Amino acid sequence: MGSAILVVDDEARLGEVLAAALNERGFETAAxxxxxxxxxxxxxHAVDLVLxxxxxxxxxxRELLVALKKGRPDLPVIIMTAYATVRGAVDLIKDGAFDYVAKPFDTDDVVATIERALNIRAVVSENARLRSELEGRYRFxxxxxxxxxxxxxxxxxxxxAQSRASVLLHGESGTGKELIARAIHYNSPRRDLPFVAVNCAAIPETLIESELFGHVKGAFSGATANREGRFSAAHRGTLFLDEIGDMPLAxxxxxxRAIQExxxxxxxxxxxxxxxxRIVAASHKDLQKAISAAEFRMDLYYRLAVFPITLPALRERRDDIPLLxxxxxxxxxxxxxxxxxGLSPAALEALKAYAWPGNIRELQNCMERAAIVAHGSMVETRDLLLFGPESGSVAASGALPSDLDAELERLERDFVLEALKQTNGVQARAAERLGITERSLWHRIRKLAIKVSRVAETED
Structure with a gap:
C-alpha cells in the first residue's frame, strides 16, 4: 500500500483530477x-502528507499549515499556489511547509516533490527511532x-552526567568503560547530539593526529582530500577517548590545547x-605511574580527571555475576x-568461583560460546570450556592465558574455520552449524581476516 496523501483544493474538479493522477502513481490519495x-x-485517518x-x-x-503543524509537527505539507514569489516561498517554509509547487504544474514535478518529502520524513523518523533505542539501551x-x-x-x-565536566574512567580491560561513557552521554543534555568514540591504542602513531583533528588536502603523502577529524565530528556532543594512556606525547x-581552548x-x-x-576519557593504565615515567602529561591528566570514576573489576562484584x-x-x-x-547450579557456581581476568567482556564471550555448544535447555559446567577442550572447565583447571584477547580470538577463528570447512565454504550452512545468523558470521569472517573459497583458510 502506498503512502496516504490528502489533496486540499476548494476547486473540487482540480482536486479530484490531481488525486486520480497520484493514485495512478501508487499513492493512496483522498481529496x-x-x-x-x-x-x-x-x-x-492516517495521513502521510498533505498537498x-x-x-x-x-x-x-497557510492557516491550515499552521493548524496541522501544531498537532503533527512531523507531517510534511506542500503548498500549491498560482501566486508564487520568492518572499512568499520563504515565508511558507518558515511556517513549516516542506516546499511549494507553482500552478500550473506538471504532475511529474509534484510527484518528485512528494517523494522527496516522504523520503526525508522516513529518514528523520528512522533516526528518531534509532536514537530512542540507543537512549533506552543506555538508561541507568x-x-x-x-x-x-x-x-x-x-x-x-x-x-x-548532567554537567559538562570532563570525566576520566579508570578500570581494567573489559569492565565496560565505553558502555559507561555512552550512558553519561545519553543521560546528558547532549543526548541528541553526536557521540564519537576513538580507541587511541588502535590508531597508528603516525595517523592519530589526523584522525583526531582532520587534515587538509596535500598535508602529507596520501592526503588527497580534506578530511574531518573526530573533534569536529563530535561538535556539541561527546568525544570518548578510549585508552588515552596510549596516546603519543606529541x-x-x-x-x-583543544580541550582547554x-x-x-x-x-x-x-x-x-x-x-x-564534552570529553570522556578512559584508560586501563595507571596514569599516575605514566606521569612519573614521563609517558603522560600531568596537565592533560588534571584537565581530564575533573571527575574521575573507577569501574570495579568483575571479581569485585561477584554478586552481579548471575545477573550478568x-x-x-x-x-x-x-x-x-x-x-x-538458564544455567545449572553447578555452572553458576563455576562462574562465581572464576577470577574473570577479562571481566565483563570475557563473561559475555563465555556466555555466547556456551549458547553455541549447549545441547540441552540448561548450560552445564561442561559448556563453559573457554580455552579449548584440552583445558577442561575454566573454573576447574585454573589455567589462564597470557593474552586473553588473543586466546579468545584464536578460539573463535578455530570454530569459524571448522564450520566453513565442514560446509565447504557455504556461509549460510556454516552459520546454521554455529547457531548464529549469516550476517553475524560475515562480520566474524571480516574481523578475523578469513578468506572464504571452496575451502576456508586464514589470510597471510
Missing part, C-alpha cells in the same frame, strides 16, 4: 475541498548490577576551528534462535 474538511480527515492550495475561502492554506536502569560497589559507581555516573599537547588546527592548516565538545550471565546468555540464545532457560 477534500476545504481546510476544515482537511483537519477533520486528518483527525480520523494544499494556498488561497481558499474561510481558512487559507538498563545497566545491570545490584552490588554496593556497582551502585556507588552508578551514583557517580548519575551525578556527573599528540597529547595538541589534545590539551576548544580550538584546534587540522593537520596542514593554519586556520583554527572552534568546537564545543543470565542477561548475556538470554541475548545470545535469542540471536541464535535457541531455547536455553
Amino acid at each position: 477534500v475541498t476545504s481546510a476544515a474538511a482537511a483537519l477533520s480527515h486528518c483527525a480520523d 494544499t492550495d494556498l488561497r481558499m475561502p474561510d481558512m487559507s492554506g 536502569d538498563t545497566l545491570i548490577g545490584e552490588s554496593p560497589i556497582f551502585k556507588d559507581m552508578l551514583r557517580q555516573v548519575g551525578e556527573v 599528540v597529547q599537547a595538541k589534545v590539551l 576548544q580550538t584546534f588546527e587540522p593537520v596542514g592548516s593554519s586556520r583554527s576551528l572552534k568546537v564545543d565538545v 550471565a543470565a542477561h548475556f546468555l538470554a541475548h545470545a540464545a535469542r540471536e541464535m534462535g535457541k531455547r536455553i532457560s
Whole structure:
C-alpha cells in the first residue's frame, strides 16, 4: 500500500483530477475541498502528507499549515499556489511547509516533490527511532548490577552526567568503560547530539593526529582530500577517548590545547576551528605511574580527571555475576534462535568461583560460546570450556592465558574455520552449524581476516 496523501483544493474538479493522477502513481490519495474538511480527515485517518492550495475561502492554506503543524509537527505539507514569489516561498517554509509547487504544474514535478518529502520524513523518523533505542539501551536502569560497589559507581555516573565536566574512567580491560561513557552521554543534555568514540591504542602513531583533528588536502603523502577529524565530528556532543594512556606525547599537547581552548588546527592548516565538545576519557593504565615515567602529561591528566570514576573489576562484584550471565546468555540464545532457560547450579557456581581476568567482556564471550555448544535447555559446567577442550572447565583447571584477547580470538577463528570447512565454504550452512545468523558470521569472517573459497583458510 502506498503512502496516504490528502489533496486540499476548494476547486473540487482540480482536486479530484490531481488525486486520480497520484493514485495512478501508487499513492493512496483522498481529496477534500476545504481546510476544515482537511483537519477533520486528518483527525480520523492516517495521513502521510498533505498537498494544499494556498488561497481558499474561510481558512487559507497557510492557516491550515499552521493548524496541522501544531498537532503533527512531523507531517510534511506542500503548498500549491498560482501566486508564487520568492518572499512568499520563504515565508511558507518558515511556517513549516516542506516546499511549494507553482500552478500550473506538471504532475511529474509534484510527484518528485512528494517523494522527496516522504523520503526525508522516513529518514528523520528512522533516526528518531534509532536514537530512542540507543537512549533506552543506555538508561541507568538498563545497566545491570545490584552490588554496593556497582551502585556507588552508578551514583557517580548519575551525578556527573548532567554537567559538562570532563570525566576520566579508570578500570581494567573489559569492565565496560565505553558502555559507561555512552550512558553519561545519553543521560546528558547532549543526548541528541553526536557521540564519537576513538580507541587511541588502535590508531597508528603516525595517523592519530589526523584522525583526531582532520587534515587538509596535500598535508602529507596520501592526503588527497580534506578530511574531518573526530573533534569536529563530535561538535556539541561527546568525544570518548578510549585508552588515552596510549596516546603519543606529541599528540597529547595538541589534545590539551583543544580541550582547554576548544580550538584546534587540522593537520596542514593554519586556520583554527572552534568546537564545543564534552570529553570522556578512559584508560586501563595507571596514569599516575605514566606521569612519573614521563609517558603522560600531568596537565592533560588534571584537565581530564575533573571527575574521575573507577569501574570495579568483575571479581569485585561477584554478586552481579548471575545477573550478568543470565542477561548475556538470554541475548545470545535469542540471536541464535535457541531455547536455553538458564544455567545449572553447578555452572553458576563455576562462574562465581572464576577470577574473570577479562571481566565483563570475557563473561559475555563465555556466555555466547556456551549458547553455541549447549545441547540441552540448561548450560552445564561442561559448556563453559573457554580455552579449548584440552583445558577442561575454566573454573576447574585454573589455567589462564597470557593474552586473553588473543586466546579468545584464536578460539573463535578455530570454530569459524571448522564450520566453513565442514560446509565447504557455504556461509549460510556454516552459520546454521554455529547457531548464529549469516550476517553475524560475515562480520566474524571480516574481523578475523578469513578468506572464504571452496575451502576456508586464514589470510597471510
